[in-house]
Amino acid sequence: MTPHAVAAPDFNLALTLGSGQVFHWRAEGAGYAGVIGATPVYVEQRGARLFTDASPVMVARYFALDHPLAEIYRTFPEDPAMAAALDFCRGMRIIRQPAWECLATFITSSMKQVSHIAQISHTLRTRYGNALAPGGPFAYPTPERLAALTEADLRACALGYRARNLLKTARMIAESEVDLDAIRAMPDDAARAELCRLAGVGEKVANCVLLFAYERVRAFPIDVWIERVLREHYFQGKRKIIAGRLRDFCATYFGEYGGYAQQYLFHHARKKSRKDESRKQRT
């Protein structure tokens, strides 16, 4: 049943869900099944409209259908790498995730491939999350629920060394040592510093949470893929690249929607690389 229609111009649902910002949606029928907070949601795209069984207002907000995409594209720098990424990713949006599940998921993302992050998320949800209907789907487990577990419990979910960090952070949140709601009102730098107090959260993970959960569309996470893109297309020939210099460059060059630019460059680089690999195998 998908009784509600939502106008969704300049939007590509499949691209958005497959771009490595959220990890629990799965293809079902002609659309996708997932969870927004504590609400099970089915959504499918037909042309410039979404059809969903959930609240249209909630769906439109989650997928950030109010972001002015045309205006965002006008702020992108004009260079070949950015142009190729835009051409490849047109219609992708930076969605608005609940802060805790975004934070926890990116703590588990350290040195992991996208497919395995999804696997970990699924295991945590099914083992320790609340069932939102008989047999699922499941909400992401609350900080309180995870805080009551042992490190061994989490290691049994294939978390490896990340188990310690997730447990520590869950306890810090459950004890109100860090207040995720209060961060919403802070300026970018203060919010980032506050997030970095949590176990397993450094600059990269903090920027992911700022971008994907706190609507800080300027936040620019630098992971191995983005660093590769920067070296190849923006710092060619330079042997030594100071980390701080790289951060300053990204903060200024990509402009007020730098987080969008980053996500387009990231997804394009990842998919292009996979295509290159399969091409290499065929020849």
Next chain:
DNA sequence: ACCCAGGGGCAAG
């Protein structure tokens, strides 16, 4: 048998 993945933390230059 390798190599790499949406890193962080800590010690040592």
Next chain:
DNA sequence: CTTGCCCATGGG
């Protein structure tokens, strides 16, 4: 400020 090393686990 920087580099080096360790931390687990799965996919290619």
